[in-house]
Amino acid sequence: MKYQVNENGFYGEFGGAFIPEMLYPNVEELRKQYLDIIATAEFQKEFHQLLKDYVGRPTPLYFAERLSAKYNTKIYLKREDLCHTGAHKINNTIGQILLAKRLRKTRIIAETGAGQHGVATATVCALMGLKCIVYMGEIDIQRQAPNVARMKMLGAEVRPATSGSKTLKDATNEAIRDWINNPIDTFYIIGSVVGPHPYPDMVAKFQSIISEEIKKQLHEKEGKENPDYVIACVGGGSNAAGAFYHFLDEEKVNLIAVEAAGKGIHSGESAATSVLGKIGIIHGSKTLLMQSEDGQITEPYSISAGLDYPGVGPLHAHLHDTKRAEFIAITDDDAMAAGLNLCKTEGIIPAIESSHALAVLDQKKFKKDDIVVINLSGRGDKDLNTYINYFEL
Numbered sequence: 001m002k003y004q005v006n007e008n009g010f011y012g013e014f015g016g017a018f019i020p021e022m023l024y025p026n027v028e029e030l031r032k033q034y035l036d037i038i039a040t041a042e043f044q045k046e047f048h049q050l051l052k053d054y055v056g057r058p059t060p061l062y063f064a065e066r067l068s069a070k071y072n073t074k075i076y077l078k079r080e081d082l083c084h085t086g087a088h089k090i091n092n093t094i095g096q097i098l099l100a101k102r103l104r105k106t107r108i109i110a111e112t113g114a115g116q117h118g119v120a121t122a123t124v125c126a127l128m129g130l131k132c133i134v135y136m137g138e139i140d141i142q143r144q145a146p147n148v149a150r151m152k153m154l155g156a157e158v159r160p161a162t163s164g165s166k167t168l169k170d171a172t173n174e175a176i177r178d179w180i181n182n183p184i185d186t187f188y189i190i191g192s193v194v195g196p197h198p199y200p201d202m203v204a205k206f207q208s209i210i211s212e213e214i215k216k217q218l219h220e221k222e223g224k225e226n227p228d229y230v231i232a233c234v235g236g237g238s239n240a241a242g243a244f245y246h247f248l249d250e251e252k253v254n255l256i257a258v259e260a261a262g263k264g265i266h267s268g269e270s271a272a273t274s275v276l277g278k279i280g281i282i283h284g285s286k287t288l289l290m291q292s293e294d295g296q297i298t299e300p301y302s303i304s305a306g307l308d309y310p311g312v313g314p315l316h317a318h319l320h321d322t323k324r325a326e327f328i329a330i331t332d333d334d335a336m337a338a339g340l341n342l343c344k345t346e347g348i349i350p351a352i353e354s355s356h357a358l359a360v361l362d363q364k365k366f367k368k369d370d371i372v373v374i375n376l377s378g379r380g381d382k383d384l385n386t387y388i389n390y391f392e393l
């Protein structure tokens with residue numbers, strides 16, 4: 001229980017709900033009801049049915065034989081890249097849309113940076129026939145044109161955020177403003193283990209299917225449920241939270257959280273929040289946050305759009321604080337090399353986010369009979385242009 005959220009929504013000193021007064025009724029409605037609704041047999045049945053038939057779960061736990069031989073250890077890949085829409089994010093949006101329906105909400109809002117969460121949200125809104133509005137910074141709309149097109153095809157309206165740096169945090173501000181103005185009919189689907197309580201806990205619970213499956217699958221393959229290491233990349237932290245969840249209290253399982261060091265941790269172009277961050281409030285939550293001396297949020301950088309976030313969720317801040325997880329920062333160059341290595345060694349083109357987790361294999365020495373599970377959070381289709389430009393393909 002040491003790593004579970006407490007009644008007030010805190011993990012150690014991190015978390016809580018630091019929200020404008022006007023948002024209080026919305027967040028409170030959700031906080032009072034989410035655990036009860038999720039626990040009903042009826043919710044669980046529909047959630048698991050959709051995970052199975054729509055998302056394609058369980059995703060395989062794949063023993064990567066050639067990769068294992070190369071690094072002289074036992075490497076398993078949890079194949080979230082095979083989920084419908086190409087990444088783990090859909091696990092969470094399915095859960096939240098089912099919750100929204102039970103709270104009788106008819107209008108869904110979301111914000112997105114890279115567009116992956118926007119696509120996952122637009123997908124489940126189409127599935128359920130609900131109206132979907134996705135806020136996105138004007139700059140991000142230009143940078144992520146294919147995902148904008150996907151959202152539109154799925155029936156979502158993409159609204160540009162034109163203030164500030166015209167990126168994710170401005171889109172978040174717009175989404176919050178919308179929610180304040182539409183408190184009755186609107187549900188705000190947040191895409192990672194961030195935001196005010198109860199979102200971090202709720203999202204972690206929806207993503208915890210990842211470690212639930214790993215346990216079962218490892219038991220079948222290795223005769224034991226617990227690996228020696230679980231490695232996952234961290235943007236906001238949802239795929240890592242899901243991959244770690246059922247191992248949090250198994251202190252013998254080493255957890256490795258991988259952040260983006262961009263062009264180098266201290267280059268000024270990085271997203272290594274655990275090193276550079278200080279305690280602050282972002283998106284309604286008290287957590288580690290990259291900020292200037294006077295508390296302005298620093299614009300983060302990573303070659304991977306999904307890791308380009310100036311904070312981490314409060315669970316991860318707590319895992320860092322308590323040293324339950326080891327944090328490693330991987331540069332753009334090392335991630336790209338690790339991504340290409342997976343292509344050539346296993347025939348799998350990973351998302352660049354996931355390539356950061358793979359790069360740990362070059363940074364850390366594992367023993368021959370260690371069981372190392374790497375969460376392959378997504379596939380690389382969306383990143384083809386970045387790969388093309390980087391490797392001059």
Ligand SMILES: *Cc1c(COP(=O)(O)O)cnc(C)c1O
Nearest residue numbers: 192235236237238239306353378
């Ligand atoms: C969004 C995304 C991430 C980062 O988000 P988390 O909430 O930290 O998981 C990682 N990998 C992929 C493939 C993503 O799309």
